[in-house]
Amino acid sequence: MRRRAVEEGFFRALMVLAVALVVVGLLLIMAIITAKGVGSLSWEMITQAPQGGYYLGKSGGVLNAILGSLALAVGATALASIFAFPVCLYLQQDYAGQSRLASFVRTSLDLLWGIPSIVYGAFGFTVLLYLGMRASLLGGMIALTLVELPIMARAMEEAVRMVSQDLKEASYAMGGTRWETMRKIVLRQALPGILTAVLLAFGRGIGDAASVLFTAGYTDSLPRTLLDPVASLPLAVFFQLGTPFPEVQGRAHASAFILLVIVLIISVVSRMMGAKVSKYSVR
Amino acid sequence: MRLRILTERLTTGWIVAISVTVMLLTAVVAAALVHRSLPIVEGHSLGALLGGSEWRPLEGKFGFRPFIVGTVWVTVLAMALAVPVCLLAAIYLAEYARDATRAIVRPLLDVLAGIPSVVHGLFGVLLLVPLVSDHLAPWAARHLACLPGATPQQGYSTGYCLLTGAIVLAMMVAPVIISIADEVLRGVPVAMREASLAVGATRWETVKHVSVRFAAPGLVASVVLGFSRAFGETMAVLMVVGNVAMSPKSLFDPAYPLPALIANNYGEMMSIPLYDSALLLAALILMVTVLAFNLLAQGVLVVARRRAAQ
Amino acid sequence: MPHISVRNLTVAYDGQAILSDVSMDIPDRQITAVVGPSGCGKTTFLRCMNRLIDMTNGARVTGQVLIDGEDILAPDADLISLRKKMGLLSQKPQALPMSIYDNVAYGPRLHGLRDRKQLDALVERYLRMSSIWEEVKDRLHTPASRLSVGQQQRLCLSRGLAVEPEVLLCDEPTASLDPVSAQRIEQRFTELKQDYSIVLVTHILRQARRLADYIVFFYMGELVEHGPADQLLNDPRDDRTKAYLSGTIS
Numbered sequence: 155m156r157r158r159a160v161e162e163g164f165f166r167a168l169m170v171l172a173v174a175l176v177v178v179g180l181l182l183i184m185a186i187i188t189a190k191g192v193g194s195l196s197w198e199m200i201t202q203a204p205q206g207g208y209y210l211g212k213s214g215g216v217l218n219a220i221l222g223s224l225a226l227a228v229g230a231t232a233l234a235s236i237f238a239f240p241v242c243l244y245l246q247q248d249y250a251g252q253s254r255l256a257s258f259v260r261t262s263l264d265l266l267w268g269i270p271s272i273v274y275g276a277f278g279f280t281v282l283l284y285l286g287m288r289a290s291l292l293g294g295m296i297a298l299t300l301v302e303l304p305i306m307a308r309a310m311e312e313a314v315r316m317v318s319q320d321l322k323e324a325s326y327a328m329g330g331t332r333w334e335t336m337r338k339i340v341l342r343q344a345l346p347g348i349l350t351a352v353l354l355a356f357g358r359g360i361g362d363a364a365s366v367l368f369t370a371g372y373t374d375s376l377p378r379t380l381l382d383p384v385a386s387l388p389l390a391v392f393f394q395l396g397t398p399f400p401e402v403q404g405r406a407h408a409s410a411f412i413l414l415v416i417v418l419i420i421s422v423v424s425r426m427m428g429a430k431v432s433k434y435s436v437r
Numbered sequence: 438m439r440l441r442i443l444t445e446r447l448t449t450g451w452i453v454a455i456s457v458t459v460m461l462l463t464a465v466v467a468a469a470l471v472h473r474s475l476p477i478v479e480g481h482s483l484g485a486l487l488g489g490s491e492w493r494p495l496e497g498k499f500g501f502r503p504f505i506v507g508t509v510w511v512t513v514l515a516m517a518l519a520v521p522v523c524l525l526a527a528i529y530l531a532e533y534a535r536d537a538t539r540a541i542v543r544p545l546l547d548v549l550a551g552i553p554s555v556v557h558g559l560f561g562v563l564l565l566v567p568l569v570s571d572h573l574a575p576w577a578a579r580h581l582a583c584l585p586g587a588t589p590q591q592g593y594s595t596g597y598c599l600l601t602g603a604i605v606l607a608m609m610v611a612p613v614i615i616s617i618a619d620e621v622l623r624g625v626p627v628a629m630r631e632a633s634l635a636v637g638a639t640r641w642e643t644v645k646h647v648s649v650r651f652a653a654p655g656l657v658a659s660v661v662l663g664f665s666r667a668f669g670e671t672m673a674v675l676m677v678v679g680n681v682a683m684s685p686k687s688l689f690d691p692a693y694p695l696p697a698l699i700a701n702n703y704g705e706m707m708s709i710p711l712y713d714s715a716l717l718l719a720a721l722i723l724m725v726t727v728l729a730f731n732l733l734a735q736g737v738l739v740v741a742r743r744r745a746a747q
Numbered sequence: 748m749p750h751i752s753v754r755n756l757t758v759a760y761d762g763q764a765i766l767s768d769v770s771m772d773i774p775d776r777q778i779t780a781v782v783g784p785s786g787c788g789k790t791t792f793l794r795c796m797n798r799l800i801d802m803t804n805g806a807r808v809t810g811q812v813l814i815d816g817e818d819i820l821a822p823d824a825d826l827i828s829l830r831k832k833m834g835l836l837s838q839k840p841q842a843l844p845m846s847i848y849d850n851v852a853y854g855p856r857l858h859g860l861r862d863r864k865q866l867d868a869l870v871e872r873y874l875r876m877s878s879i880w881e882e883v884k885d886r887l888h889t890p891a892s893r894l895s896v897g898q899q900q901r902l903c904l905s906r907g908l909a910v911e912p913e914v915l916l917c918d919e920p921t922a923s924l925d926p927v928s929a930q931r932i933e934q935r936f937t938e939l940k941q942d943y944s945i946v947l948v949t950h951i952l953r954q955a956r957r958l959a960d961y962i963v964f965f966y967m968g969e970l971v972e973h974g975p976a977d978q979l980l981n982d983p984r985d986d987r988t989k990a991y992l993s994g995t996i997s
Contacts, residue, residue, distance in 0.1 A: 166640075169528055180545055183608070241459050244453065266463055268665050268728065272720065276699055332448075333444055333448040358551065536804050632835070632906075636835075638853075
């Protein structure tokens with residue numbers, strides 16, 4: 155009897171320790187990036203593009219990377235939504251039924267979810283070569299779209315699946331077509347979840363480095379057209395950290411802090427959105 | 438009325454067309470990589486490519502062995518660190534934690550999952566690299582010298598090494614493993630748990646004999662998915678793992694995983710013949726490995742869900 | 748002294764009372780049927796007796812449940828020996844994810860029995876006691892989940908009996924069974940009451956009529972009336988009991 159109680163206590167302690175380890179790890183990451191980043195953060199960092207000699211420690215900031223990342227992620231998220239939304243509608247019983255195609259689509263999404271972003275980067279680059287383009291905002295967006303698509307589709311499908319079949323049948327019963335049911339019932343009912351999915355993908359997209367490494371390029375100026383190369387925050391962190399100058403490395407820390415703050419804000423907003431159910435949702 | 442039916446037809450066509458496109462996407466990516474890596478496979482035997490350990494692109498020598506070994510080691514090590522912690526944490530969340538605790542920890546896991554990989558990498562550079570080079574490696578050299586894999590080949594460690602890479606990776610895959618394992622364990626029927634408690638089992642005994650056994654396929658899947666995630670992770674590992682093209686012999690040796698190889702060399706590859714093909718072959722190897730693992734995990738999860746539904 | 752006495756038992760869930768101020772004694776070696784319309788607190792009442800109520804988040808339990816004079820609701824109560832004492836048969840048979848043999852041997856093994864011969868004998872004895880032995884003796888080591896629902900329920904009864912409880916708590920044990928299996932379980936109960944006190948939650952009034960020696964009637968979380976079966980069924984005192992028995996409320 156005593157042995158069993160000891161075993162219970164031992165494993166319970168081990169489990170609490172495991173949870174604590176993960177939580178402490180997370181807090182440690184945030185604390186260290188904040189502590190190191192805030193020190194090098196300045197108004198200049200977020201309001202200016204790099205000036206001459208920036209990478210040797212002269213004046214300037216990473217505005218080019220902040221705006222570049224936002225442009226990349228906004229574009230990719232928009233593109234990904236165009237694909238993810240129809241797919242999540244399709245995966246419902248109303249369209250797919252029990253068809254084999256649906257299970258293939260689902261498996262394909264699962265596989266796309268698992269493909270590393272560096273592979274999407276490499277794929278995107280070969281596509282660019284094939285089209286005779288160079289690294290550009292458009293190229294980065296396309297690669298990033300591939301990264302975001304499975305994340306968004308998966309989260310959206312979960313939101314859409316929550317809409318009960320009874321509710322949809324109420325619409326069909328009144329003579330609504332499938333599309334009308336989707337637009338007026340499913341979209342409205344699942345809207346908070348769908349927006350959460352979009353923001354989730356946006357957050358992943360803005361932080362992804364490997365896919366934009368060769369497809370978006372890097373430049374100190376802001377792109378004028380879709381075909382110009384563009385800087386991004388994750389790569390700003392990476393490149394600045396690679397220089398031998400402590401001032402520039404400090405700016406890498408500050409850039410990472412900016413990136414972290416953006417990602418956290420997105421995560422908080424999406425959580426609030428998920429919690430706030432839209433006015434007409436039936437519960 | 439006609440308009441409504443027309444709209445219905447058009448939207449259905451649009452929805453199905455997009456879905457088919459997405460379905461074909463995996464195949465398109467794979468086909469492109471295969472197509473582009475054919476030149477190098479035609480010139481060299483696959484055995485020589487995968488087994489060879491000389492990497493001299495200028496001389497036309499492409500041996501992937503050190504990179505494959507590096508990838509496998511850093512991933513396996515990361516999983517060895519992550520799996521026990523993650524499974525225990527998931528069991529705690531699913532079986533022990535009160536709703537209030539879950540309500541705090543689950544969002545934190547989502548935050549952890551959303552942290553960009555360069556931030557993880559920077560964390561490794563700022564905290565783990567000095568920790569390993571100044572404390573862990575010397576300590577291991579003093580106390581664990583008799584064990585294989587505890588002393589670095591050059592006699593000292595820069596901190597940019599296998600172990601650091603593995604710790605960073607472990608942090609990154611933790612939320613993936615914990616979330617899936619937690620979901621799977623929550624799928625164990627409450628009544629089944631209660632049936633065990635009702636004959637006088639302790640909670641841990643119930644976990645050990647009933648929940649884990651019932652959820653076993655799903656738990657395996659969570660680990661496999663974590664593994665494949667770790668296998669292809671690029672930037673964070675690249676930043677802390679050292680990137681020296683040799684097979685690591687100890688925890689404190691640098692390694693050069695495949696994703697890092699692609700990331701570091703893609704820029705200049707166009708100037709050397711076959712280099713681009715070699716790098717795309719690396720990408721293909723990554724993709725095929727990850728797809729194989731994911732298919733396996735999905736298969737297992739399907740079995741698990743079916744079981745939970747019974 | 749009666750085996751189980753309940754004193755001022757109140758259960759609230761998120762501030763809403765599910766059971767309010769229940770006090771009664773449960774007679775030894777008899778079948779006590781707990782009846783009442785669904786949602787009246789029957790199951791909650793049962794779950795207090797082996798403290799599975801602890802598993803329900805947000806439930807607040809006050810009052811006392813005394814078993815052999817010991818308050819099992821006390822925070823320091825020994826849950827393991829308590830649950831060993833109180834066998835449970837739930838609404839849906841829940842076979843553990845292991846073989847038929849291991850299902851029955853599960854409890855005794857946890858409580859320290861290792862000897863193979865003793866275990867074999869014990870498994871056979873309890874499988875016989877719930878009259879399923881003949882049907883499974885040739886496939887003891889196959890997964891229990893392959894048995895039919897009716898067989899699983901009898902297996903669960905064996906599993907519960909195998910830890911040698913003093914009380915059997917049964918939560919609508921025949922609700923998910925076909926009529927033949929249900930009848931078999933009922934037969935077992937009439938034999939088992941020689942040795943066990945049985946608390947049977949049921950919403951089937953006819954089942955209570957057939958089996959019960961003592962009846963407890965709950966209505967909307969309140970213990971309305973309790974007494975020997977004859978008296979309560981034939982001469983109920985409270986209007987609500989009368990209404991329930993006549994089928995006006997259900």
